[in-house]
Amino acid sequence: MNIFIIGIGLIGGSMAKDIKIHNPDATIYGIDINESHVNEALELQVIDKKATYNDLSIADIVIVSVPVDIMVLELPKVLDIVNDDAVVLDAGSTKSLLCKVVAEHPKRRNFLACHPIAGTEFSGPSAAINNLFRGKANIICEIEKTAFKLQEKALAIFQQLGMRIRYMNPEAHDKHIAYVSHLSHISSFMLGKTVIEKEKNERDIFDMAGSGFESTVRLAKSSPAMWTPIFNQNKEKVVEALEEYIQNLESFKKMIVEDDSDGIYDEMNNTNRIKEILNGIPLNKK
Amino acid sequence: MNIFIIGIGLIGGSMAKDIKIHNPDATIYGIDINESHVNEALELQVIDKKATYNDLSIADIVIVSVPVDIMVLELPKVLDIVNDDAVVLDAGSTKSLLCKVVAEHPKRRNFLACHPIAGTEFSGPSAAINNLFRGKANIICEIEKTAFKLQEKALAIFQQLGMRIRYMNPEAHDKHIAYVSHLSHISSFMLGKTVIEKEKNERDIFDMAGSGFESTVRLAKSSPAMWTPIFNQNKEKVVEALEEYIQNLESFKKMIVEDDSDGIYDEMNNTNRIKEILNGIPLNKK
Numbered sequence: 001m002n003i004f005i006i007g008i009g010l011i012g013g014s015m016a017k018d019i020k021i022h023n024p025d026a027t028i029y030g031i032d033i034n035e036s037h038v039n040e041a042l043e044l045q046v047i048d049k050k051a052t053y054n055d056l057s058i059a060d061i062v063i064v065s066v067p068v069d070i071m072v073l074e075l076p077k078v079l080d081i082v083n084d085d086a087v088v089l090d091a092g093s094t095k096s097l098l099c100k101v102v103a104e105h106p107k108r109r110n111f112l113a114c115h116p117i118a119g120t121e122f123s124g125p126s127a128a129i130n131n132l133f134r135g136k137a138n139i140i141c142e143i144e145k146t147a148f149k150l151q152e153k154a155l156a157i158f159q160q161l162g163m164r165i166r167y168m169n170p171e172a173h174d175k176h177i178a179y180v181s182h183l184s185h186i187s188s189f190m191l192g193k194t195v196i197e198k199e200k201n202e203r204d205i206f207d208m209a210g211s212g213f214e215s216t217v218r219l220a221k222s223s224p225a226m227w228t229p230i231f232n233q234n235k236e237k238v239v240e241a242l243e244e245y246i247q248n249l250e251s252f253k254k255m256i257v258e259d260d261s262d263g264i265y266d267e268m269n270n271t272n273r274i275k276e277i278l279n280g281i282p283l284n285k286k
Numbered sequence: 287m288n289i290f291i292i293g294i295g296l297i298g299g300s301m302a303k304d305i306k307i308h309n310p311d312a313t314i315y316g317i318d319i320n321e322s323h324v325n326e327a328l329e330l331q332v333i334d335k336k337a338t339y340n341d342l343s344i345a346d347i348v349i350v351s352v353p354v355d356i357m358v359l360e361l362p363k364v365l366d367i368v369n370d371d372a373v374v375l376d377a378g379s380t381k382s383l384l385c386k387v388v389a390e391h392p393k394r395r396n397f398l399a400c401h402p403i404a405g406t407e408f409s410g411p412s413a414a415i416n417n418l419f420r421g422k423a424n425i426i427c428e429i430e431k432t433a434f435k436l437q438e439k440a441l442a443i444f445q446q447l448g449m450r451i452r453y454m455n456p457e458a459h460d461k462h463i464a465y466v467s468h469l470s471h472i473s474s475f476m477l478g479k480t481v482i483e484k485e486k487n488e489r490d491i492f493d494m495a496g497s498g499f500e501s502t503v504r505l506a507k508s509s510p511a512m513w514t515p516i517f518n519q520n521k522e523k524v525v526e527a528l529e530e531y532i533q534n535l536e537s538f539k540k541m542i543v544e545d546d547s548d549g550i551y552d553e554m555n556n557t558n559r560i561k562e563i564l565n566g567i568p569l570n571k572k
Contacts, residue, residue, distance in 0.1 A: 117496040137493055179481045180495040184502040187477050190534040192560040195465045206563050207423055209466040210403040214564055215504045216470040221561045224554035231542050231550055242539045246532055248476040253528045256517050264517055268510035274478040275507045277492050278500055
């Protein structure tokens with residue numbers, strides 16, 4: 001079995017590692033615009049061989065895990081080259097635009113639109129870890145547009161990786177993920193920014209930061225190259241979520257200004273039920 | 287040695303556990319307005335004995351770890367009762383008001399104003415854990431107002447607990463902590479609220495949440511009884527931090543609306559240096 005990974009970072013690399021364990025006879029080929037990433041992946045044995053687009057014709061499975069702005073450009077080219085029995089998967093955090101871009105492609109049936117909800121704040125081949133996807137949700141969009149045998153081939157891999165499959169249309173995906181993922185990243189980045197700006201004049205401030213701050217600001221370590229095009233492609237839904245968030249912050253501020261302790265207490269008390277909700281989320285143990 | 291803990295929750299309970307390990311001959315007395323907490327703490331061996339304010343006259347060290355609104359009422363009463371050689375510590379997340387409240391107390395010299403920057407999102411005696419304070423900062427305010435021998439007694443305990451001591455005036459403490467702690471809690475609570483409001487109609491949304499969301503929203507599990515009076519007492523500084531945060535979110539939103547990808551990239555890229563800053567923060571390993 002020939003597996004191609006295009007974009008050998010945290011996601012592509014972690015998939016490669018797990019796939020190799022479950023399929024020791026498979027050959028993992030790596031393609032990356034960043035030559036040093038390919039070499040590093042080879043050294044770390046995340047991939048078995050370097051490859052180029054010319055080699056894609058021998059692929060059984062192609063996993064494209066590149067930033068979503070590159071994805072909409074490259075995925076059609078990949079589909080142009082692969083053979084009829086190859087399944088091409090993506091791992092992007094936006095789905096609507098990508099599904100539109102390939103909608104009329106003659107090899108649309110070879111593509112399965114996926115979003116594995118997994119990751120850490122790290123990036124590059126060295127960030128690849130085993131079992132990143134175990135117990136995590138994998139959102140699959142427009143399953144009906146993928147050839148039945150190729151669906152099967154992809155699902156077998158997801159089962160090996162231990163993922164929980166969820167089916168959703170691209171628009172619903174982009175709307176929901178704006179709240180549970182994209183908004184979290186913005187809230188974290190802007191928290192980091194607000195505190196760093198303060199720190200310019202006050203060097204002592206970070207010595208006072210505890211694990212609570214660390215947790216809330218963790219996502220502000222994420223890759224700008226990955227996240228800029230996500231906010232761009234999911235602009236409408238992200239802006240909607242952001243406006244609701246800002247509105248909630250404004251109301252909370254008003255309650256503090258007006259010494260409305262009952263209101264403040266109730267807001268926090270009502271939100272405490274996030275405890276029960278979060279109990280359903282498998283965490284990264286790394 | 288007689289150690290009294292008033293308010294046997296996460297902070298008081300965790301201190302009790304570590305103190306007992308380093309001072310096996312000490313007797314840990316517990317006082318809590320919540321009778322079931324005292325009983326639970328006794329069962330869990332977080333404390334050795336139940337006590338009341340009447341017993342405080344035999345105390346060598348009193349640790350008052352109650353919500354900051356209760357603190358400003360109870361601390362003067364505690365000082366009224368303790369003997370001249372007892373040191374009374376607090377663990378509150380605000381310092382200005384408390385220091386004002388006890389400024390003219392005849393036993394001001396028996397009090398040491400502290401803020402150990404440690405915690406988890408859990409509360410109550412069952413949340414008490416060993417080594418919660420190891421490597422963490424402990425902000426001490428107005429050290430010069432505490433009797434020298436009593437400073438020594440308190441610092442010996444903090445050394446046993448492994449804390450890094452930082453001295454700061456109450457106003458500077460409240461200003462800085464508004465950014466690195468109070469603002470994080472509001473950002474997290476409001477993120478939780480925004481997403482929960484969405485979930486009312488969309489039950490599937492949380493199945494899509496990953497570890498990134500979990501991390502960012504972790505502090506929204508925190509105790510409203512503890513946090514409401516903190517925002518109230520540190521109102522001015524919290525509102526200032528919140529306004530800067532909202533302003534940063536508004537600018538980021540504007541860049542998304544205007545498709546300013548370069549601006550978005552730069553904002554995130556600049557904030558990425560939080561990585562290096564956070565490397566200095568010891569994390570809760572629990």
